[in-house]
Amino acid sequence: MSKNLVIVESPAKVKTIKKFLGSNYTVDASxxxxxxLPKSQLGIDVTQEYEPRYITIRGKGDTLARLxxxxxxxxxxxxxxxxxxxxxxxxxHLSKALKLDEAVDKKVSRITFNEITKNAVKAxxxxxxxxxxxxxxxxxxxxxxxxxxxxxxxxxxxxxxxxGLSAGRVQSVALRxxxxxxxxxxxxxxxxxxxxxxxxxEGKKKLIAHYYGRDGKKYVxxxxxxxxxxxxxxxxxxxxxxxxxxxxxxKKPPLPFxxxxxxxxxxxNLNFSTSKTMRLAQQLYEGVEIxxxxxxxxITYLRxxxxxxxxxADAAGRRYISENYxxxxxxxxxxxxxxNDAKIQDAHExxxxxxxxxxxxEVKDSLPRDLFRLxxxxxxxxxxxxxxxxxxxxxSVKIAAGRHLFSLSASRILFDGFLSVYSIDSEKEEKNALxxxxxxxxxxxxxxxxxxxxxxxxxxxxxxxxxVRALEEDGIGRPSTYAPTISTILNRRYITKEKKNLYVxxxxxxxxxxxxxxxxxxxxTAFTANMEYLLDxxxxxxxxxxxxxxxxxxxxxxxxxxxxxELESVKIxxxxxxxxxxxxxxNMVIKYGPHGKFLACPGFPDCRNTRPYLEKIGxxxxxxxxxLVIRKSKKGRVYYGCSSYPDCEFMSWQKPSAEKCPNCGxxxxxxxxxxxxxxxxxxxxxxxxGDEKN
Numbered sequence: 001m002s003k004n005l006v007i008v009e010s011p012a013k014v015k016t017i018k019k020f021l022g023s024n025y026t027v028d029a030s031x032x033x034x035x036x037l038p039k040s041q042l043g044i045d046v047t048q049e050y051e052p053r054y055i056t057i058r059g060k061g062d063t064l065a066r067l068x069x070x071x072x073x074x075x076x077x078x079x080x081x082x083x084x085x086x087x088x089x090x091x092x093h094l095s096k097a098l099k100l101d102e103a104v105d106k107k108v109s110r111i112t113f114n115e116i117t118k119n120a121v122k123a124x125x126x127x128x129x130x131x132x133x134x135x136x137x138x139x140x141x142x143x144x145x146x147x148x149x150x151x152x153x154x155x156x157x158x159x160x161x162x163x164g165l166s167a168g169r170v171q172s173v174a175l176r177x178x179x180x181x182x183x184x185x186x187x188x189x190x191x192x193x194x195x196x197x198x199x200x201x202e203g204k205k206k207l208i209a210h211y212y213g214r215d216g217k218k219y220v221x222x223x224x225x226x227x228x229x230x231x232x233x234x235x236x237x238x239x240x241x242x243x244x245x246x247x248x249x250x251k252k253p254p255l256p257f258x259x260x261x262x263x264x265x266x267x268x269n270l271n272f273s274t275s276k277t278m279r280l281a282q283q284l285y286e287g288v289e290i291x292x293x294x295x296x297x298x299i300t301y302l303r304x305x306x307x308x309x310x311x312x313a314d315a316a317g318r319r320y321i322s323e324n325y326x327x328x329x330x331x332x333x334x335x336x337x338x339x340n341d342a343k344i345q346d347a348h349e350x351x352x353x354x355x356x357x358x359x360x361x362e363v364k365d366s367l368p369r370d371l372f373r374l375x376x377x378x379x380x381x382x383x384x385x386x387x388x389x390x391x392x393x394x395x396s397v398k399i400a401a402g403r404h405l406f407s408l409s410a411s412r413i414l415f416d417g418f419l420s421v422y423s424i425d426s427e428k429e430e431k432n433a434l435x436x437x438x439x440x441x442x443x444x445x446x447x448x449x450x451x452x453x454x455x456x457x458x459x460x461x462x463x464x465x466x467x468v469r470a471l472e473e474d475g476i477g478r479p480s481t482y483a484p485t486i487s488t489i490l491n492r493r494y495i496t497k498e499k500k501n502l503y504v505x506x507x508x509x510x511x512x513x514x515x516x517x518x519x520x521x522x523x524x525t526a527f528t529a530n531m532e533y534l535l536d537x538x539x540x541x542x543x544x545x546x547x548x549x550x551x552x553x554x555x556x557x558x559x560x561x562x563x564x565x566e567l568e569s570v571k572i573x574x575x576x577x578x579x580x581x582x583x584x585x586x587n588m589v590i591k592y593g594p595h596g597k598f599l600a601c602p603g604f605p606d607c608r609n610t611r612p613y614l615e616k617i618g619x620x621x622x623x624x625x626x627x628l629v630i631r632k633s634k635k636g637r638v639y640y641g642c643s644s645y646p647d648c649e650f651m652s653w654q655k656p657s658a659e660k661c662p663n664c665g666x667x668x669x670x671x672x673x674x675x676x677x678x679x680x681x682x683x684x685x686x687x688x689x690g691d692e693k694n
Contacts, residue, residue, distance in 0.1 A: 005074035009081045016287035016295050020118040028070055034060045035093040042151050044144055050549045064097055071098050076107045083112035084303050089139035092131050115354045116297035138539035141548055145169055152560050160569050170477040171488050172515050176523040178462050178495055179512040182504045188458035194221040195452050198406050201445040209399050209406035227451035234401050234449050241442040243398035250389040253418035255307045256350035256382050259479030260472045267465035270373055274464050274483040280374045290366045297354050299378055303480045304348040317386035320356045331388035352382040384422030391415045397438055461501040475529035493592050510570050518563035583609040619658045622667040623650040
C-alpha cells in the first residue's frame, strides 16, 4: 500500500491534521523556512543576474535530515505549507533542499487549504497542483529587494550614526510617515473658535440645541466678543421651531475581518499590539485544545486582504442567525465596499470562524483569556456581517431665535439588526431623546444660553491601529508585514509607545532625516506603493522578477556610494544612568539588544560588564523601601517587583501607587482609572478623578 507524506509549516498543525488522515499518511513540519540568504553577507550576486545564494538556515539540519528519512519512505509527498506567497516559497525551498525535483520515483504535489478542517484538508488532497513559480518569484523579489535595502543602507547608518541600526524597504517608509505626522503636530498652530448651546424646555423636558448660524447661513463664532454679541441679541428673542425633518436611516453591518482590519479593531477595542494579535490568531488557526472536541482549528487563514466569504460559510452563518435570532435578522451579508478594492488579492476568504456553531460561550472555558477575547471578536464580526442592517428613526430640528438658528437632532433604534451581536463604539447615545415630536411654529422656553471656548486640535499621533490603516490605504507593504514592521521600528528605538500613541525618538528622527536626504526614493510612499504593485504583477505572471531588481539596484548602488562621501556623521550618545559598574566603577549606560534594554559598561571592550535594565516606577517598595521596578514573568507577563530581589520578594500584578490607603495605611494599586487598596479586607476605592468610596 502506498505511503503519503504531508509536510506543513508549523508543528502545531501536525496534531490537528493527523487525526483527519488515515494510517497511510505521515504528517510532519518544516518549522517555517529551511533555506534563506546568508546572514554574514549580501547573498545576491549583483554581477550574475542578481542570482540569490540560498543556504540552509542554522539549526534546520536536523529537521531536513528527519524529513529526508520520511521522504525515502513515501511514494507521494504533499507540500502543504501556508496558502500564501511566503508559503509557496517555503514549499519550493523544501523541494530544493529535499531534492524532490530530482526524485523520479516519487510524486510531488502542492496542496493548500484555507481552514484546517477535515473537509478542507481532504478536498485539498483531491486537488493537488504544481508549485506556482510566479508566487515563488514574487516572494524571491520581495526578499531580494529587502536584502539589498537592508544590507546596503544599514552599514551606512552604523558608520554615520551608531552601531546596531537598520533600514528597511517598508520600515523606513513607516518611520517617515510617523515622523511626518510628528512634524505636522509640532508645526500646528491652534485657532480659537467658540460653540454656543441653548438649554431649552419642551414642557417638563429639557433639550440642548447647538448654534447653527445666522441669517440662514452656517457660522462659527471666533471670539468671546462675538459670543457675547449673540447672547445679547438672544436675550429677548423667542425660540420657535422653524423646521422639522423626520426620516429613517440604516446602518450597514461591518465587513468580515481582513488581516489589517482585525489588527486595527483588536488594537482599538482589546488594546492588543499588532504582533500580539497575529500571534494569537496563528494559534486559533493552527488549532487549540477544546474540551470534548480535542485539538481543533477555530478560525480560517489569518493573512488575507479579502472580505470574500465562501458560499458554504455564508449559508451556515445565515442559517445560524435564522435559528438563533430569527429570520428578520438574517441578511444577504455585506462582502464588498472599500476604497482599496483594486489592491485586494482575494487569494483567500476573510478571517472567519471555521464553525459558526462553535460559539464563544462554548469555548470560553477551554481558552486563555486573550485567545477567547480575540475569538469572540472574530466570531461576532463574522455573524454581524451576515445580518441585516440596523435602522434608526431620525429627527432633525431647526430652531429660530431672531436672525439666529439653532439645531438639534435625535435618533432612536427602530430595529437593532446586526447591533444585537456586534456593538459599535461610535454608536453613542444621543443626548436628546425626543419622546414627543416637535411641531412647526411651536415655541420653546429658553432656560440658558452658554458659550464655550475651543481650539482646533493638531492631527492625532499614530497608534498601531491608525498606522496599519494608513499603510494599507497607501498600499505600503502587505497584511503579513505590518506587525513585524512596527515591531522592528519599536525594537530599534526609532519610535516609542506611550499608552497607545507612537512617538518619534531622537534616534528615529536622525535616521529619518538621513534617509530622506540620501535615499528619498526609498522612503517615498508612492514609490514603495508602486513596488508593491510590481510585486503583485510578478505574482500573477505579468512581470519578470529579475527585471524589477535590474531596474532598482543601480540607483540604490549610486545613492549608497554618494551618501558615503557626502553624509556627515551624526553621533548619538548612549543614555548614562546612575547605576555604577561593579567591575570598574564607571556609570553604566543603556544599550538596546534583540530583547530590549540592558545596562552596559561604557568601557567596552576593556570592561564587558552588562546587567539587566530594570525600569523604576518612582514608587518605594512597601516591604523594604527600595525602588520598585518593572519585571516580566517567564511567560512575558508584566508585574512589579522590588529591585533588591531576591533579598526582598515583594511583587504585584497591578502597578503600586505611592499613595497610601487613608483607611488602613496599606499601599494602593492602579486598576484602570481607579486606585484600590491592596488590602482585600479594606475595600477602599478612589477614582483618579477624586471621588472616594468604601
